Amino acid sequence: MFTLGIDIGSTTSKAVIVKDGREIVASSVVIATVGTDGVSDAIENVLGESGLEHGDISVTFATGYGRQTYPDADGQVSELTCHALGVHHVFPDARTVIDIGGQDAKVLALNERGRMANFVMNDKCAAGTGRFLDVMANILKLDISQLEVEAAKALHPAGISNTCTVFAESEVISQLAAGTKIPDLVAGICKSVASRAASLAKRVGVRETVCMSGGVARNAGVRKALEQELNVNIASCDMAQLMGALGASLYAYEKA
Amino acid sequence: MFTLGIDIGSTTSKAVIVKDGREIVASSVVIATVGTDGVSDAIENVLGESGLEHGDISVTFATGYGRQTYPDADGQVSELTCHALGVHHVFPDARTVIDIGGQDAKVLALNERGRMANFVMNDKCAAGTGRFLDVMANILKLDISQLEVEAAKALHPAGISNTCTVFAESEVISQLAAGTKIPDLVAGICKSVASRAASLAKRVGVRETVCMSGGVARNAGVRKALEQELNVNIASCDMAQLMGALGASLYAYEKA
C-alpha cells in the first residue's frame, strides 16, 4: 500500500510517498513562490519519480501551515505529530528534535516510543527562524544556499549583539560598511539563529540523540553553531526538510 | 543662568536651552544621518536661535542612547530621569509618560513630585517603536511625516495580525498587492504600534494624566490609536520630541 504525505509550509511544499508504512519511495520539495501551485507540483514530482499514478495512492494526509489549502487530502494532521513520526522513523533514538522552518522554530521532546512528550515553539518573532537568514542573505547579496559555504570560511566570526531581525539587519549593514568580511558576518548570523534555537531547546530540556529537521537543518553553519551552543552532536540527514511530509505519509498509513 | 541639555538619540539629536531652570529659551532637533555631526549642529542651532554663545552656557548635560559620544558635556544623566523631569515641567499633572523613540519604547509612572516611581521598557524588539513605522513608511514609499495625514483619511483601518516587524512587513506588502488602500494600511500600522505601547503601559499601570513623549508622539495617528486602546485622553505638545533634552537641561540647573 502506498501513502502520500504533503507538508505545505510557508516557503516550500514537500511531498513523500511511503510504501507499507516503512519504505520511502519518492520525495519532492518545491519552492512555493507567489502565483505557483507548489502543492500540485510537489505531488506531480513524487508521482513521476516513483512511477506511480494518482490512483495508486491509498491515503493522503496533509500537514503544515497551509494544510487547509489542499482539500483533496483524506485528512489533516498537525506538524508536531508529523515531525515526531518522521524523525522517529529516520532516527529511532531521537529524543529532541529542533525544527527550524521558514518562519517558525519548534523544539520537540520525544519519548522512547517516538511520541511527543513536550514542545516549545516560536512562531511570533522572525529572529531564530529561516526568515532571519533570508533577510541577512538578501543584505549580503547571497543565495541562502551559499550561507553554509561562507560560514565555513570564517576566521573571526562577527558578534551580532541584537537579537531582533530588524536591529541585527542594521548591525550587519554597519559591520559590512566597517569592513567586516562576509564569511565572518555569515558565521555570526548562523550563530544568532543557533542561539535562539538553543534557548528554545533549553526550555524543553535537551536529551540526546538530538536531531534537526526543517529547511534550516540543511545549513551546516547553523547546525555546527547549534552543536557548540548545546555542546552535543546533532544528527541531520538529507531528509531534514522532508520530516513533516514523511510523518504525514506514515500517519496516513496508520489511519488506513 | 543658562543651562543646555542635549539628547543624543538613535535617529535624532536634540538640544534645549533653559534659563534659570524655568524658561525654555531655544530648542533644536537635527536628524542624525550617517557621516553628519548631529550633536554639534543641534547645539549651533540652539545657540543661534537664542542669540547666546558657548560661553553663556553655565552647565551642559547629555542624555540619550549616544550620550557618551559627547565628551564636552559636564555630565551624563539617564534618559528616564530626563523624560520624567521634562514631562513634569510641561505637564505638572502627568502621572504616566509613554515615550516612543526611534528604536525603543518606555513607559514611566511619575509620582506627585514628578519623580519616576516605576517604568517598563522595550529596547530589544523593533515592533512598537519608531523603527516599525520607518520600515512601513519605506514599503509604502511615504515620508514618516505623511503617516498621520494618511491615517486620518482611513475609512476601514486594516487589521495587521503579526506583531513582528518582519512578518508585518510581508503582511502589509500582501495587503497592498490585494488592493487595500494606503490610508487604511497606515491606520492599521499606527494601531499596531499603539497596541504594543498600550501593553507596556498596562504593565506599569495607567494613571491620568497620560502624556506622550519621544519622536513618535508627533504622529497623531499613533496617538489617537493609543487613546482608543487605553481609553484615556493623551496630552501631547510640540515639545514631545524634546522632553529628554529639556529634562537634561533642567537636571543641569539642579546640579549647578
Ligand code: SF4
Ligand atoms: S524582536 Fe524583531 S524579529 Fe522579533 S518580533 Fe520583534 S521585530 Fe520581529
